[in-house]
Amino acid sequence: MGMEQDILKDFLSEAKENLELLDQQFVELEQDPENAELIKSIFRTIHTIKGTSGFFGFTTLEAIAHFAEDILSKLRDGVIKVTEDIATMLLKAVDYIKAIVASLEQTGKEPTDLVYLDFVVDLRNFAEKVTKGQPATASSKSTPPPKAAAPAPEPKTESQAATPETLAPETPPLEAQAAAVFKPQPEQAATHEPKAPEPPAPSETKQPAAGPPPAAPQMTETHVRVDVQLLDNLMNLAGELVLSRNRLAQLAGYINNPELMAANQHMSLIVTELQEQIMKTRMQPIGNVFNKFPRIVRDLAKNAQKQVQLHIEGAETELDRSIIEVIKDPLTHMVRNSIDHGIEAPEIRVQKDKDPVGTLTMRAYHEGGQVIIEIEDDGAGIDPNKIRRKAVEKGLLTAEQANALSDRDALLLIFQPGFSTAEKVTNISGRGVGMDVVKTNIEKIGGTVELQSTVNMGSVVKIKIPLTLAIIPALIVRCAEERYAIPQVNLVELVHLSPEAVSRDVQLIGNAEFYRLRGQILPLVRLREVLHLPAETGNEESGLEIVVLNSGERQFGLVVDNINDSEEIVVKPLGRHLKHLRCYAGTTLMGDGRAALILDIVGIASMLHLKADEALKKAKAATAVATGEEEKQFLLLFTVAPDEFFAIPLALVNRLDKINIHQLEHVAGKEVVQYRNRSMPIIRLENYLPIAPLPEQDEYNLLVFHVNGRDIACLVSKIEDSINISVNIEEENFKQEGMIGSAIIKDRTTIFLDIYQIINTYDPNFFAKITETESMAAQVLLAEDSNFYRNILTSYLNAAGLNVTAVEDGQKAWELLQNEHFDIVITDIEMPNMTGLELTRKIKEDPATRDLPVIAVTSLSGEEDRKRGIQAGVDDYQPKLDRDLVLRAVERLLKIRLQNAA
Amino acid sequence: MTENLPVQSQTTDVAVASDTTTQFITFYMGKHFFGMPIDLVIEINKNLNITSTPLAPDYVLGVVNLRGHILTAIHLARRIGLDYTPPEGIAFHNIIMGNREEPISLLVERIGDVISVPTADIEPPPDLLAGIDIRYVKNVCKLPGKLLVIMNTDALQSVSNN
The missing domain is CATH 3.40.50.2300 (Response regulator)
Incomplete structure (x- = not known):
């Protein structure tokens, strides 16, 4: 019903615009009766009105439009020429149409007044005469009364309006019946016609008909077309007004005059209301997009030789204009997928004991400040095993990796680029350039896509999108004296680290920092580094402020100077000089009137190669044999001498640091370095392993281990990388003291060190022996x-x-x-x-x-x-x-x- | 022909003046004197707070809020390659200019007068102009004692390739 109402509304506002135009065009036509273009244009307008009113079942309106169209078609074909009478009659028809439209708008129904039916009869008679080719005489006879009233159409005088009301009841019901019969079957009406002799009948009936429609309700303009730019400007100004109000409120509080306070409070309310109302002007029902689908679904189903019935629910759900534009294509794509891959051919459906007609439901509703759109089909569903097979075939995963995936995770694979489960590529879908684009587009506007599927029962794609792009909740952080907004959708949690926690739980690997958050290794990214700002000075003592963020499937911690507050912010686009910067999603205004930048978390993550599928890619890039049984872990890769690669589990390393050659001290035959006000012993790996010696360098890297309450460090040349993979270590070739074995990592043979054994060799007393007190080892x-x-x-x-x-x-x-x-x-x-x-x-x-x-x-x-x-x-x-x-x-x-x- | 009608030109003096002169907003950056046609300037503002935009091209000093519109603030000297050290504690003036869809805020040191220049005196720029990237210069006009450099506003607004 809601959709029909919308169409009616559209129809009415369009009809009103056209009717205004018609008035003008008829007047022009009288002056320029030969203008074929003009006639055609009028004809089209009337024709549209006829068609639409027929669709809605507005019979009177349809009848008037029908006969007016009759006359116009003759004019158009040049059979007859425009005379004053014809113009008058047509103008009158327009007046009646206007009156009916106005009534439709107010009551949703056609006026029941008989005057309208009388006019229909009148118009019909007139039309018949005109079209029979005897226009001059016939029309002149029938028109005198209307002619007298002809100047009246515009001034709808009370007296005339009153007459029809009194006369109406007396008008013979014959006309009414006739009119009723006319509409569906004009042919038949012709037989009735002679029964109503023209000369006498008109005299009776013309009078009411000649008058303008009774007490015509005024046509009110309910819709105005407004430039979107204008609305945006209004939005901006309303935003500014809010800021001015805030400043005023501050001043009022300062001056503390009760009257001023009251006035300010009142204004405050109005401003808030104003802003809300202006926001609403940007909202549109999602039906504007949904409406296009019955046709799309029909065509697609036909192409695929399937039977599909489309249900649309919640078409009236409103969301921001800009979002509606963005979701149009993704929705189309998903509907295509459903019809192409989801819903089965009728024969198969019958075999499966299903209704041969598949059902596709598009549903929209509000939930928790978001709009949810669901596309549900009762088709074949998605078989996780098929996806696993496909992923292996396409080389995205190894067989072991694929089998290790849960069904839920397997389903998520269809959002990977280059993935399509369609057995055959059709012209509709199946080329594998779809779901990943859908996902990216939805995520771009801060939304999420979820997929649920049961084999043979069907699938549901659930899209969650924010109500508006214009206003989003965001966390305001500070960095180098400026404020930045982080969209709340990316936010996972906030962590404050005390300086002790920083030194205990934050590990420095080369240039990268990691924080161990409840057992998970969380990469840390400093916003100052991302933005190439100078490092914070003298603030290390106060610890770290970490904003844990989610960019797709990967989490990372963004280190900022300060965390302010959560705010609803108005999103504004970046100028063209700044648009190319991937780390910003837009700008916004702060309460004090200053601009602030909105961070694009996905953009920042991709700048840092932290993209969601990174882990997957890395696993593929590293030719290390993935065994599936081995758990993945972070490894630290380093060299002592060039081209000899070593690995050690990152979890064993406490810190990484750099030291200058001059910091190395030799004390009692041991090498030490001053570290955190203590002497820390240094191990040179070449003394304990058969490897090339560490070349002399100005600066060395230190791997610091904290065992048994003491620090000890290995001196190495270079930290190559840290990598998160699962490896299978071969023990055969390098099994000896201090080494666990080797593996191929990134195309290079890498030796895994046994650091405990090395430390034990370095100093057998370094580790306290557990069973020292016992007579024998446990x-x-x-x-x-x-x-x-x-x-x-x-x-x-x-x-x-x-x-x-x-x-x-x-x-x-x-x-x-x-x-x-x-x-x-x-x-x-x-x-x-x-x-x-x-x-x-x-x-x-x-x-x-x-x-x-x-x-x-x-x-x-x-x-x-x-x-x-x-x-x-x-x-x-x-x-x-x-x-x-x-x-x-x-x-x-x-x-x-x-x-x-x- | 017009030389033959010296007397009559008297009566149309005002109209002719507006036809044959162009009005410029003038401004200073260091010792350089610049101008741009008055109809390309939307407004002039002082002391808009600039929010810095890290990673932006160096000629972008930041963004400013002009009654709810956020505009990119472009540092004139850096934009046109001028060697310029701003005086201590300077507050730039903002010339809001360009197309109305997306105006920019051009940051200049000082605003000069609005001047009318006879159109005939406006010349194409020389091949070289001390310290200024010639792409941003549309014309020059020799005034008594100084040279008015007329900016190429399209170039100023466009996103440069380098």
């Missing part, structure tokens, strides 16, 4: 499937003086436990054959091993995993790369075990 059983982690764990457990027996899964560990004696078990959770949790359960159920302490280690540190571990009976739960935490747990549990034994 026996540790380690179950870990990844040889990489197995080696690291073995290494630091050995360095701590423990005897480690390592196996690669729970099954082997369990077998070993049957025959050998161990003091403690350390197990990974995810392992083939028997998981760590299964192993723990077995140990805890068997009376022989029940007292054996079990520590679960994992690279995940989610609360969920922890719970599962505790349910299974583990005694402790630690992140595997945190040496100190693991060792502390071992020590504690061994102590308890000893006490129990004693």
Whole structure:
């Protein structure tokens, strides 16, 4: 119904414009009766009115337009010529049409007054005579009365308006009936016609008909076309008015005059209202876009030889004009997808026990200050397995990676560039240049796209977009004396780090900083660096302000000087000299009247190569063998001598730093450097590994490790990169003291260092021995499937003086436990054959091993995993790369075990 | 022909004057004296707060708020390659100019008078003009004691290629 109302509104406003024009054109026509163009134009206008009124079922209006059109068509074809009578009659017809339109506008119905029907009869008779080619005489006969009234059309005098009302009831019902019959079948009317003899009948009926429509309701202008630019200007001025008001409010508060305060408050309300109203002028119903779809759907369905029924819901939902323009293409694309890939051909649907006619629903509604648009079909749905296969075929993922994806994540793959699941490419869709563009376009306006799909049940694409682009909620931050606005849609959380937390949890890798946020490694980006502003001076003591942001699927932390407040900001475009800057999304005005820039978070992320799919690409670029079972981890890559590459897990490194050659000191045969007011021992790797020596440099890089409450550093030449991948380490070629093995990373053979072993070789007393007080070393059983982690764990457990027996899964560990004696078990959770949790359960159920302490280690540190571990009976739960935490747990549990034994 | 009618020209003096002279807004940047046709200037403003725009081209000093419109503020000297050190604590004047869709704010040191120059005195620019990128100069006009450099406003507004 809503849509019909809209069309009616459009029709009425258009009709009114045209009718005004008609008046003018008829007058011109009288002066220039031969003007064919003019006649054609009038004809078109009347024709449109006839067509539309027919569509709505406005019979009287249609009839008047129909007969007027009859006359006009003869004029157009040159059969007859314009006479004063004809012009008068036509003008009168226009008056009646106007009156009906006005009535439609006010009541939504045609006037029921019989006067209108009388006029229809009149007009019909006149038209017939004219078209029969005897215009002069016939019309002159029938027109005298109207002619007398002819000058009247414009001045709608009361007296004349009154007469029809009194006469109307008396008018014979015959006319009414006749008129009613005319409309559908004008032919038939011709037979009635002779019955109503012209001379007498007109005299009776003409009089009321001659008068203008009864008490014609005034036509009111309800719609005005306004230049969009003008609206935008009004918006700007309203915004400025708000600022002026704010300043005035401040002054009023200062002067503190009650009357001034009251006046100001009143004005304040009006200004707010004004701004809201002007905002509304920018809003349009989404129906303006939806309306185009019945046709699109029909054509697409026909092309695809499918039967589709379109349902539109919530067409009246309003959103900003600029957004409506942006979503038009994405919506079309998704509808195409639904029809092309979603809804099945009728035969198949019947086989599947579905209605052969597919249903496509386009739905819009408001929710939480956003507009939600859903496109739902009851088609075949999307099969996650098909997507996985496709991703492997296209080389986007390896088979293992694809299988590791959850169904939900697999569905998200269709938003990757170059992805199409259509079996065959049709002219409608399937070329794989679609969903990624849809996603980018929607994200550009701060929206999100979600996809839900059930095989054979259908799919729903859900788009969430902001109500308006013009006003968005934003966080205001400060950086180098200027304010910047960060759109709230990108905001995840705010973190303030104390200086202690900075030195503990922020790691410097080359130029990049990372912060460990609840176990996740979060890359940090300094806004000052992004904007090439000078670094902040003397503010390090106050810690860091981190704005955690989400750009697509990747999170990063933006370091700013200060965090102000959240505000609703008005978005204004950037000038053309600044448009090319990817880090800004626009400008806005602050409360004090100054301009501020809006940061484009996606733009900043892409400037920093943090794009959402970066991790995926990197995994592909690195030819390291992805095994799927190995968890991904951040590795630090560095060199000691050029072209000899080393890797170490980033989690083991506490800090990276640079030192000058002159800072190196030699004390008692050891190299040290002053670091944070303490002497920190320095390890030169070439002294412990068969590698090329570190060349003399002015400046060295330091990898600082913090173990056992002490700092120790390795001196290296260059930090190459940090990379987040999963690697499979080969142990064969480089298995020796201080090395875990090697792997190919970025086309280069890279050696993985065993840093604990190196430190232990450097100083066997560096690590406190856990079992120093005991007569013999404790026996540790380690179950870990990844040889990489197995080696690291073995290494630091050995360095701590423990005897480690390592196996690669729970099954082997369990077998070993049957025959050998161990003091403690350390197990990974995810392992083939028997998981760590299964192993723990077995140990805890068997009376022989029940007292054996079990520590679960994992690279995940989610609360969920922890719970599962505790349910299974583990005694402790630690992140595997945190040496100190693991060792502390071992020590504690061994102590308890000893006490129990004693 | 007109030389033959010296007397009659008296009566049309006013009209002719407006035909044959052009009005310029003049302004200074350092010792240089510039002008642009008055009809290209929307308004002149002092002391608009400039918000700096990091990473912008160096000739863009920032953005300013002109009654709700945010305009790009262009530093005249940097734009035209003029070697110029602003005096201590200077507050630039803003010449709001250009097309009405997207005007720019041209930052200049000092605003001069509005002057009328006989159209006949306006000359094409020389090939070289001390320290000024000639692309931004449309014409010059020799005035008593100084040279009026008439700006190419299109070039000033356009996004330069370099």
